[in-house]
Amino acid sequence: xxxxxxxxxxxxxxxxxxxxxxxxxxxxxxxxxxxxxxxxxxxxxxxxxxxxxxxxxxxxxxxxxxxxxxxxxxxxxxxxxxxxxxxxxxxxxxxxxxxxxxxxxxxxxxxxxxxxxxxxxxxxxxxxxxxxxxxxxxxxxxxxxxxxxxxxxxxxxxxxxxxxxxxxxxxxxxxxxxxxxxxxxxxxxxxxxxxxxxxxxxxxxxxxxxxxxxxxxxxxxxxxxxxxxxxxxxxxxxxxxxxxxxxxxxxxxxxxxxxxxxxxxxxxxxxxxxxxxxxxxxxxxxxxxxxxxxxxxxxxxxxxxxxxxxxxxxxxxxxxxxxxxxxxxxxxxxxxxxxxxxxxxxxxxxxxxxxxxxxxxxxxxxxxxxxxxxxxxxxxxxxxxxxxxxxxxxxxxxxxxxxxxxxxxxxxxxxxxxxxxxxxxxxxxxxxxxxxxxxxxxxxxxxxxxxxxxxxxxxxxxxxxxxxxxxxxxxxxxxxxxx
Amino acid sequence: xxxxxxxxxxxxxxxxxxxxxxxxxxxxxxxxxxxxxxxxxxxxxxxxxxxxxxxxxxxxxxxxxxxxxxxxxxxxxxxxxxxxxxxxxxxxxxxxxxxxxxxxxxxxxxxxxxxxxxxxxxxxxxxxxxxxxxxxxxxxxxxxxxxxxxxxxxxxxxxxxxxxxxxxxxxxxxxxxxxxxxxxxxxxxxxxxxxxxxxxxxxxxxxxxxxxxxxxxxxxxxxxxxxxxxxxxxxxxxxxxxxxxxxxxxxxxxxxxxxxxxxxxxxxxxxxxxxxxxxxxxxxxxxxxxxxxxxxxxxxxxxxxxxxxxxxxxxxxxxxxxxxxxxxxxxxxxxxxxxxxxxxxxxxxxxxxxxxxxxxxxxxxxxxxxxxxxxxxxxxxxxxxxxxxxxxxxxxxxxxxxxxxxxxxxxxxxxxxxxxxxxxxxxxxxxxxxxxxxxxxxxxxxxxxxxxxxxxx
Numbered sequence: 001x002x003x004x005x006x007x008x009x010x011x012x013x014x015x016x017x018x019x020x021x022x023x024x025x026x027x028x029x030x031x032x033x034x035x036x037x038x039x040x041x042x043x044x045x046x047x048x049x050x051x052x053x054x055x056x057x058x059x060x061x062x063x064x065x066x067x068x069x070x071x072x073x074x075x076x077x078x079x080x081x082x083x084x085x086x087x088x089x090x091x092x093x094x095x096x097x098x099x100x101x102x103x104x105x106x107x108x109x110x111x112x113x114x115x116x117x118x119x120x121x122x123x124x125x126x127x128x129x130x131x132x133x134x135x136x137x138x139x140x141x142x143x144x145x146x147x148x149x150x151x152x153x154x155x156x157x158x159x160x161x162x163x164x165x166x167x168x169x170x171x172x173x174x175x176x177x178x179x180x181x182x183x184x185x186x187x188x189x190x191x192x193x194x195x196x197x198x199x200x201x202x203x204x205x206x207x208x209x210x211x212x213x214x215x216x217x218x219x220x221x222x223x224x225x226x227x228x229x230x231x232x233x234x235x236x237x238x239x240x241x242x243x244x245x246x247x248x249x250x251x252x253x254x255x256x257x258x259x260x261x262x263x264x265x266x267x268x269x270x271x272x273x274x275x276x277x278x279x280x281x282x283x284x285x286x287x288x289x290x291x292x293x294x295x296x297x298x299x300x301x302x303x304x305x306x307x308x309x310x311x312x313x314x315x316x317x318x319x320x321x322x323x324x325x326x327x328x329x330x331x332x333x334x335x336x337x338x339x340x341x342x343x344x345x346x347x348x349x350x351x352x353x354x355x356x357x358x359x360x361x362x363x364x365x366x367x368x369x370x371x372x373x374x375x376x377x378x379x380x381x382x383x384x385x386x387x388x389x390x391x392x393x394x395x396x397x398x399x400x401x402x403x404x405x406x407x408x409x410x411x412x413x414x415x416x417x418x419x420x421x422x423x424x425x426x427x428x429x430x431x432x433x434x435x436x437x438x439x440x441x442x443x444x445x446x447x448x449x450x451x452x453x454x455x456x457x458x459x460x461x462x463x464x465x466x467x468x469x470x471x472x473x474x475x476x477x478x479x480x481x482x483x
Numbered sequence: 484x485x486x487x488x489x490x491x492x493x494x495x496x497x498x499x500x501x502x503x504x505x506x507x508x509x510x511x512x513x514x515x516x517x518x519x520x521x522x523x524x525x526x527x528x529x530x531x532x533x534x535x536x537x538x539x540x541x542x543x544x545x546x547x548x549x550x551x552x553x554x555x556x557x558x559x560x561x562x563x564x565x566x567x568x569x570x571x572x573x574x575x576x577x578x579x580x581x582x583x584x585x586x587x588x589x590x591x592x593x594x595x596x597x598x599x600x601x602x603x604x605x606x607x608x609x610x611x612x613x614x615x616x617x618x619x620x621x622x623x624x625x626x627x628x629x630x631x632x633x634x635x636x637x638x639x640x641x642x643x644x645x646x647x648x649x650x651x652x653x654x655x656x657x658x659x660x661x662x663x664x665x666x667x668x669x670x671x672x673x674x675x676x677x678x679x680x681x682x683x684x685x686x687x688x689x690x691x692x693x694x695x696x697x698x699x700x701x702x703x704x705x706x707x708x709x710x711x712x713x714x715x716x717x718x719x720x721x722x723x724x725x726x727x728x729x730x731x732x733x734x735x736x737x738x739x740x741x742x743x744x745x746x747x748x749x750x751x752x753x754x755x756x757x758x759x760x761x762x763x764x765x766x767x768x769x770x771x772x773x774x775x776x777x778x779x780x781x782x783x784x785x786x787x788x789x790x791x792x793x794x795x796x797x798x799x800x801x802x803x804x805x806x807x808x809x810x811x812x813x814x815x816x817x818x819x820x821x822x823x824x825x826x827x828x829x830x831x832x833x834x835x836x837x838x839x840x841x842x843x844x845x846x847x848x849x850x851x852x853x854x855x856x857x858x859x860x861x862x863x864x865x866x867x868x869x870x871x872x873x874x875x876x877x878x879x880x881x882x883x884x885x886x887x888x889x890x891x892x893x894x895x896x897x898x899x900x901x902x903x904x905x906x907x908x909x910x911x912x913x914x915x916x917x918x919x920x921x922x923x924x925x926x927x928x929x930x931x932x933x934x935x936x937x938x939x940x
Contacts, residue, residue, distance in 0.1 A: 003604050003834050013573065014840030016925065021846045025738055028849050030873050033702075033709045035740040038611045040838040045573055048834050052601070056582030059597030063581035072587055076494055080538050082579065089549040094561050094899045095764035098890070104551035105763050118531055130623035130766065133807070133817040144665045169807035169817035173634075175665030178812040216519040246530050248520055263820070267494075271824030272598035273588040273620070273784065275766035291661070313661035317564050317626035317654045317731075317753065318764025333544065336535025339492050346495045346502070348516055353505040369509075369516040396594055401587075407808075427496040428505060454792070459593040461791040469789035469801040473778070475617055477607035480788065 003041045003051055004477040013045035058460050059272070060401050066430050068354075070373045070404035070419025071164070071212055073242050073264035080334070081267065081327035090326060095318040099303045105322065106302030109295045112329040113279070119332075119340065120238070120258050121251020122281030126290045128320040132239060133166040135259030135278025140174035140204075141312040142257060142282060142289040143233055147203045149310065151231060154203035158232075160189055161410035162212045167237060176203060183410060187215045187366045189223060198230050204257075208237040209250070210371035212408045212419070214351060216243075224254030233257065241265045242423065243348055243372035246341030256283050266328035277324040291315045346424035347372045350431060354420050357435040361442045362418070373421035375408070381416070384445045386452045388416035391441055393463065394455035398437035492535075554897065558931050560855075561899040562877045562922030563705070564625070564652050564731045564753065565761045568844075569925060571835050574758040578828040588784075588820065592799040593791075598823065599798035603786045605826040608833045612733075613750040614742025615772035619783035621826040622769025622818065625753025626655045629699065629729055630662035631771065631782045631816055632749045636697030636725040637668055638780050638815065644669045644695040646724070648681045650704035652731050659699070671695070679708045679869035679879065679909065681715060690722045697749075701729045702739065706909065706920065707852075707877030708869060709739060716746020725749060733757050733770070733829075734924070735875045737845030742772070749773045758832025759825055768825040778802055782816030844925060848876035851923040855932060856880065859921070862940045868909050868918065877922045879904065881912035884939065889919070896934045898927075 025034060043051070060067070067074035085091075093102055113125045129135035140157070147154045157176040159167045161183055168178040179197055184190040188211070198205075205227050209217045217223065227234055236250040236258035242265040244250075250258050262268050263276030270276070282290060292311045293304035304319065335343060348371055355364055355374040362376035378388040392402035404419040422431055444451050456462065474480055490498055497505070506512060517525075536544060559567035578584075582597055589595030589602075602620040609618035622628035633645050645663070647656055649672050660670055673689055676682040681700055690698070698719045702710035712728055719726040728741050730752035741750050754768035755761065773781050779802075787801030807814040836844060856878055859865040868879040884892070886903040893900045901919040909918050927935075 002600065002607065003830070004607055012837045012840060013571070013835045014837050014843070015571065016569070016840070016843065016847070018843060018847050018925070020839055020843035021850060024846045024850045024853075028853060028873060029709065029738060029875075030711075032711055032713055033739050033873065035614070035736075035738060035744075037842070038614075038737070038838070040608065040611060040841060041834055042837045042839075043834060045835070048573060048831065049577065051834070052577040052831055053580065055597035055600055056577075056580035057597065058595075058600070059582040059586045060591075060594035061582050061585030063585045067587065069587055074587055077585055078494060080541060082584075084541075084545050086575070087545070087549055088555065089552050091760035091762050092556060092567070093552060093763040094556075094559055094567065094761050095565050096561055096563055096902055097899050101553035102763065104549040107548055107551060115532060130627065130822070131818075131820040133819045134623060134627070137817055141661065141665060164819075165806075165808040165811045165814065166817050166819050168812035169810075169814040172812040172814075173662070173666075173817050175667070216517075218519055246526055247517060248525050252526075269584045269824075270587045270820070271822075272583055272586040272595070272602075272827070273823030274820035275623070275822040275825055276820050277766075313664070314626070314654055314657040315661060316658060316765070317624050317652070317767070321765040322763040323760075324766055330541060330545070332532075334535050334538070334541050335492070335494075337530045337532040339495075339535045340530065340532070342492050342495055345513060346497055349497070349502055349505050349509070349513065352509045352511070352516060356509045369511060369519065371516075371519075392591075393593065396591070401594065402591055424495050424497075428501045456593050460596055461593055461795055461797040463792050464592040464797040464799040465789050465791070466799055466801070466803075469787035469799050472789075473775075473801070474788040475603070475606055475785050475801070476610040477604075478610050478616075 002477060003043065006043055006047060006051065007041035009042055011042045011044050013043060013048055065399055066426060066434050067401040068403045068420045068422050069401060070421040071239060073421060073423055075267055075423040076425040077267055077269040078331060081330045084330045085323045085326045090323060103302055106295055108329050109325060110297050110302050112325055113295060115332045116260060116279055116281060119245055120281050121249030122258055123284040124287040124290060125279050125281045126294055127279045127325055128291050128315045129278040129280055130316060130321055131274055131276045132259065132261045132278045133170055134315065135280050136166055136170035137173055138280045138291055138315050139235055139257040139259050140171050140176065142286055143204045144174045145289050145310060145312050146286060153201055156202045158197055158202055158205040162408045163206060163208060164212065164239065167206045171206065187213045188217050188219055191219055191222065194223065194226065198226055198232060200231060202232050204233040204235050206235040206237060208239055210240045210243050213375045214370035214373035215368060216371055220253050228254065239264060240372060243344055245344040247344055256286060262324060262328040267331040268324050268327040275321050275324055277321040293319060343424045350422040350424060350426060354422050354431055354435060358438060361439050373419055375417050375419050378416040378418060381445050384449045386445045386449050388418060390452040390455060394441045394452045395437060396456035397458045400434055400437060556899050557897040558926040559899040560901040560921050563902045563920055564654060566732055566756045567761060567924060567926050568756050570758050570760065573835055574828060574832050577831045578824065583824060583827055589800060592797060596798060599786050601827040601830055602823060603788065603798050605830040606786060608830055609770055609772050612736040613772040614744055615750050616775045617778060618772040619781060619785045621821040621823060622771050622783055623822055624765065624767040624769045625731055626658035628751040628769035628771050629655045630659045632727045632751045633659055633663060633697055635780050635782060636727060639725060639777065640696035640723060642694035642696045643667055644671060644693060645697040646671050646673050646689055646695050647699045648673050648701065649675045650681060650706060651699060651701045652705045678872045679706045680710055680872060683718060686718055695724050697725045697727050699727045699729060703732060703735055703875040703877065706879045707874045708872045709875060712745035720746055727751065732876060734845055734848050737841040754829050757829035759828055766822055766825055768822050768829055779805060780815060783818050783821055847925045851925060851927050852876045852878060855921065855923040855927060858932060858936045862936060864939060866912060866915060868912060876924055877920055879909055880919050880921050881915035882917045882919060883915050885917055892938045896938050898931060898935060
C-alpha cells in the first residue's frame with residue numbers, strides 16, 4: 001500500500017512554529033498564479049517511519065548480502081564515508097558562497113583531483129559530471145569541441161560491440177555518428193576491422209578496459225598507435241577501473257580522456273540508482289576544454305576557475321555532487337597507495353576464483369584469465385526447459401542478488417550469459433557459498449526444473465509482470481485513482 | 484586457533500593465506516594473470532600517493548580541513564538555485580537506511596520493491612505538485628533536466644531552434660547551451676520586460692519569426708518574480724512548440740500553479756528544497772514531468788505498477804524501450820543512473836510535511852521575504868527593483884552598499900550573504916549602484932533577521 005493510500009485527513013508529521021497563512025498568499029501572490037490544493041498524503045511521523053522502514057527491508061543491498069552484479073562493482077560502502085559526507089560543515093554550505101569561506105571543501109576537491117590524476121595518469125580533471133553517462137557526455141563534448149577547432153570533418157566515433165549502451169547514447173548526444181567495431185575471437189577489438197574503419201572522419205574510439213567481458217585489451221598499445229597516427233583520440237570508460245589501480249594507468253596507455261565512476265571503483269553507495277559522480281580527466285592539450293568551473297590552487301588558496309577559453313560550458317547547475325566526491329575522497333585517503341593496489345589485486349583474484357569454481361557448470365566463452373569480472377555461459381540449460389532468467393531468479397531463494405544477465409549482447413554472447421563481479425569486498429567463504437548455490441541450481445535445473453521456473457519463492461513478491469506494467473500504464477497515484 | 488598476521492585493509496576480508504588458496508584453485512600466480520598487460524608500462528614503483536590513514540586519523544584530517552570553512556550558518560540570504568530550508572530529522576534518518584543506500588538500480592524487481600515503491604511514490608508526488616500526467620524517477624539536477632527537456636522538445640518538434648526566457652537562471656541557460664551546441668540547435672533568448680518578466684511582445688515576435696521546438700520559462704524566475712505562465716502558455720500554443728515550465732525553488736510548488744492548467748507540455752526543475760541539503764552544489768534532484776502523449780519521448784527511468792504471478796501489487800521499471808541499455812545510440816537520452824536516493828528523500832520529506840504543511844511552508848517563505856524586504860528598505864540603503872511584480876521568496880534590491888562592504892558588515896551574522904548581481908542585469912536605480920538577489924526562507928527567524936538588519940543599518 002502506498003503512502004497516499006495510508007493518508008488520513010487531518011493527520012500530520014509537520015512540526016514547525018507556524019501555520020498556513022492564506023492571507024499572505026492572497027495578498028502577495030496574484031490569483032493567476034495560485035494553485036488549487038494539491039492532494040498529498042497526511043500521515044503521522046510514526047506512520048511515515050514504519051512505511052519507509054518496511055520498504056527498506058523489501059530491498060536487497062550490499063549490506064544485506066553478496067551482490068555480484070557484473071560491471072556495476074557493488075563493493076562495500078564504508079560507513080566512515082557516510083559520516084564525513086553528513087558533516088554540516090559540508091552539507092550546510094551554499095554553492096554560490098565565496099571561495100574564501102569554503103577553503104576546506106575546495107581543498108578536499110582539489111586533493112581528490114590530484115589523487116585521481118595520479119591514479120589514472122591524466123593531467124587535469126573536472127569533478128562536475130553527476131554520473132557515468134554524464135561523464136561520458138562531458139568527455140565526448142570535449143572531443144567534439146576539440147575536433148571542431150582542429151579537424152571538423154571528424155564526425156564519427158568508433159565503439160566496440162561489447163560497450164555499455166551509454167557509450168553510443170552519449171556519443172550521439174555529443175553530436176557524433178556512431179560506428180560499431182566488432183570484437184575478435186579473443187574478446188578484444190578486431191584489429192583488421194579497426195584498421196578499415198579508422199579513417200580521417202573518425203574523431204575518437206571509446207574503450208572500456210578491462211572490457212565488459214572482464215578481459216584486458218591486449219592490443220591496447222597498437223590500438224592507441226593506430227588511432228593517434230590517423231588523427232583520432234582515445235576515450236577511456238572507467239567503469240572497470242577497479243581492476244587496474246596501482247597496476248597500470250589509462251593515461252600511460254595513451255588515453256586522452258577518461259571518466260571514472262566514483263560509485264563503482266571508489267566505494268560511494270549506489271543508492272538504488274544514484275546519485276553517483278563521474279570526474280572526467282584529460283591530457284594537457286584538452287585541459288582548456290573542461291567544463292567550467294574547475295577547482296584550482298593558486299598560492300595556497302583554493303578557487304573555482306571560470307577562465308577556460310575553449311570550455312565546453314557548464315554541465316550542471318553548480319560544480320558536481322560534492323557530498324559524493326567527499327565519500328570517494330575519504331575512501332582514497334584511507335586506502336592509500338598500498339590499499340588501492342591491494343584492492344585491485346583482490347578484485348582480480350576473486351573474479352578468477354569464482355570463474356575457476358563455476359567453469360565446469362557454466363563455461364566461460366574465452367578460456368583466458370579475467371580481470372575483475374567473468375562472463376559465464378548458461379547455454380544448454382534450455383534442454384531442461386529453463387533459461388538463464390530462471391536460474392537468476394532461483395538465486396534469490398538462496399539469498400543472493402543475481403549477477404548481471406543477458407549482457408554483454410554481442411557475438412558470441414548473443415545467448416545466455418551472466419556476468420559475475422565479486423569485487424574485493426567479498427570473503428572466500430561468501431564466494432564458496434554463492435558458487436555452491438549456483439551449482440546446486442544447475443542440478444535442480446535437471447531434476448526439478450519447476451523449482452526454477454516458478455522462482456523466486458521466498459521474496460516479498462514473485463515474478464513481476466513487465467508486460468502488464470507497460471500495457472496498463474500506472475506510474476502515479478493519480479493514475480491509480482483514475483483506473 | 485593459531486594466530487596469523489592481521490589484515491592491513493579492513494575493507495578487504497581475504498587473508499594472505501586465503502588468497503594463496505584461491506590462486507591455487509585458479510592454477511595461476513597473480514603475475515600470470517596480469518601477463519595480459521603484455522609490453523605495456525606498468526606503474527613503476529607504485530602510485531605516488533601517501534600511505535592510507537586509519538579511521539581515527541581520517542576523522543582528524545577531515546576535521547582540520549573542514550575547519551577551514553567559515554563558521555556555521557543558520558539562514559541564507561543567498562538563493563539563486565540552492566536554498567536553505569529546515570530538514571526534519573526523520574528525513575535523513577529514513578533516507579539513510581542501508582536497504583535503500585546500498586542497493587543498485589532495481590533491475591531485479593522481486594528484491595527491489597523498497598526502491599521501486601519509493602520511486603513510484605516520488606513520481607506520484609511530482610505528478611500532483613507539477614499538475615502533470617507523468618513524472619520520471621529523477622534526473623541529476625534542475626539544469627541538466629532543463630537541457631534534457633530541450634532535447635525532448637527537439638525530438639518531438641524537430642525545429643533546430645528553441646526560445647529561452649532571459650529571466651531563466653544563467654547556469655541553467657549555460658547548461659542548455661552546452662547540450663544543444665553540438666546538435667546544431669540554436670538558442671534564442673527572449674527579452675525581459677520592464678517588470679522583470681518575459682516580454683510578451685518579444686516572445687510573439689520570436690515565435691512568429693521562424694519555427695522553434697520549445698519555449699522555456701522559469702517561474703519564479705531568476706529575479707524571484709512569478710511569471711504569468713498561463714498567458715505565456717496561450718501564446719506558445721498559438722505556434723507549434725512545446726511549452727516548458729521550469730522552477731529552481733521547489734517550495735513554490737506548494738502555492739503556485741504549474742502544469743496542464745497553464746498549458747505546459749513539460750515541467751522541469753530543481754527539487755533540492757524538498758529535504759535535501761545544499762552540500763556545496765550537490766547531489767541535488769532533477770524533476771522531470773510531462774504529458775502521457777510523450778511517453779515514448781521523455782528521458783530517464785520510470786516505475787510502473789504491475790502484478791506478480793500471484794496477482795499481488797508489485798512495482799517494476801517500465802517504458803524501458805526508450806533507454807540506452809536497450810536502444811543504444813537511438814535512446815531518448817544517455818541517462819542511466821539518476822538521483823534515485825534523492826528522489827526517495829524528497830518523497831520522505833513531502834510525506835513528513837504533508838499537504839497542509841507544505842502549503843504552510845510556501846506561505847511562510849512568501850511572508851519571510853516580505854518581512855526581510857520591508858526591513859531592508861526601512862534602513863534607507865535598499866530599495867526593491869520591479870516593485871510591482873509579484874515574488875515568492877527572492878527579490879532584487881538595489882543598494883548603496885557595495886558587495887565587499889556587504890560581506891564585511893554581515894561577517895558577524897550567521898547567514899550566507901545575498902548574491903551580488905552583475906551590472907546590466909537589471910535597470911539601475913539612482914544613488915543605489917549595487918544590486919542584489921535576496922532570498923528568505925522559513926529559516927530566517929526574527930532573531931537572525933534582527934541581526935541582519937542591525938548589521939546593515
